[in-house]
Amino acid sequence: MKIAYFDCPSGISGDMMLGALVDCGVDLAAIQAGVDSLGFTQINFSATEVKRKGFRGQKVSIDHPKEQAHRHLHHIVDKIEASTVLTPAQKDLATRIFTCVGVAEARVHGSTLRKVHFHEVGAVDSIADIVGSAIGLSLLGVDRIVCSPIPVGTGFIEIEHGRVSVPAPAVAEILKGIPISPSAVPFELTTPTGAAIVATVADEFGPLPAMKIRSIGLGAGDRDLKEQPNLLRLIVGEVDEHLLSDQVWVLETNLDDISGEVIGHTTTKLLEAGALDVYTTAIQMKKNRPGTLVTVLCSPELIAKSEKILFKETGTLGIRRWPASRHKLERRAHNIITPWGEIQGKLAVLSDGSLSFSPEFESCKKIAAEKNVPLKDVYDLALRTWGEASPS
Known part of the structure; x- marks a missing residue:
């Protein structure tokens, strides 16, 4: 199984996501071709290696003509669906990310998904960030995505509706139910675009799962923060398919x-x-x-x-509490027939593909009481019966 882990000590944004994907080996030309198919003019991606607090990272920039457009969700979705380059999976992911933003904006402004119009996220660069990330994640080809708790920063920012505190209303709405980590950095670290991408694609949030690391990509944000490296780290690795x-x-x-x-x-x-x-x-x-x-x-x-x-x-x-990543064997219920009766248990698939059987305590306890025999003898009989019946 191929796993991607987003390590975001300095938050997450669309350009940081693109930078991490490109640094991990995703072809920027493929992202460019997919975004070009939306029909916008003169959108150009470029990638440059930069330093953030002494560490290298990939900075993806998007150049485009200035515009004042306020788009509705259906305007953006129509362009995505009309593309002849994007795959069905890429279209679906991009649409789900935009819908995540739309639902949050509608809730914040007391509107409906159909009527709400996007401000910053409806701009061409944000559309390019989201669609480009959908393309990049599809090309990355992972089976599971895990993300660290997300810092949002602190302070205030100016948006179309005026001065608001960090996290911006839409970001807070998108991140409901997602673990947020504390940060005293006086800037907006996580943008609505970044929040929507990770809220849509992450299967779980927590620490780095056990894996064999295959590649690491670093996506740089715009600022070179005084407090810490402004980088998103993408770690791609593999785990045993039976785990x-x-x-x-x-x-x-x-x-x-x-x-x-x-x-x-x-x-x-x-x-x-x-x-x-x-x-x-x-x-x-x-x-x-x-x-x-x-x-x-x-x-x-x-x-x-x-x-x-x-x-x-x-x-x-x-009470102390913390999240823990857990590996577990694939397992399923399995009953065996013994001379003393049927005993319930579980089959587990080991890393080499072989099977292991574990009798259930309550089932063995019942047999022991009915037959007036020691509990350990019931366990021994169950395991012996399984061993004789199992091909391995």
Whole structure:
């Protein structure tokens, strides 16, 4: 599986995305040809290697005549659909990115998707950024895209509607539900174009996943920031096709004034609520008091529910949390027939393509009770039966 990771410590914009794609080997001429097919005149892409805070990066610039056009979504989509150069996948991705912006603009201005008109994102350079990025991402040919939490910057910017704080209203709307990282840089680091691109294409947000790195591209922003390199880093790598990946959240809290019964009750409630796993660790806390570390693994949508249970049941005053990238084997349910009856379990596909069988505890426990035999004997029988039946 081929994975792309967007590392955006200085935010993300359309030109930074284009620069990172070109620096990763995407042909700028192919992007130029695709954008030319939209029917706009005199749009010219150029790529130059620049330095940002001492680090190299690719700066993609777009030259075009000045204009005052305010376009609606359907005007842009019509041009995309009329192209005879763009592939169906590129048309679809570009349209989805523009629609992401349109939905945000409509919400911010109290309008409808049909009536809202684009300001900055409707300009020729922003259209070129979005369509060019759609082309570049298609040519990159990755199976999965992961992105780091996104900094937006701080301060104020001037837009068509006047002076607004960072993040601009449309950017904040687009990034709803997406993790934002803190940044004290006094500029707009993430633009509506950049936010819409990553919100549309990213499969998950979090740390760099495990992979074998094949290429790295660096896209430079306009400014050379005083605080840090103004670069977007695109890391492309590969993982074993039998390994699946996703993102989970880790929640932790330290407890030193609570009974074991309450901890056990809390663990049960967390698992019943849908936590992927809950476990405890004996720790030594301040003043040499023995304590318990409670760790919860859960999906992003269960963070609030899990924290509510921890606060309510344990009385803890604080919970630490962070995202974690997880690799897991492909697995599926599988039952085997033994002399003592049917036993449920799971098959896992290992990295070499071979299969591994794990009996389910509850199924083995039921057989052990029915046959009045030790639980370990049921496990042994299940694994032996699987080994005899498996071709491997």
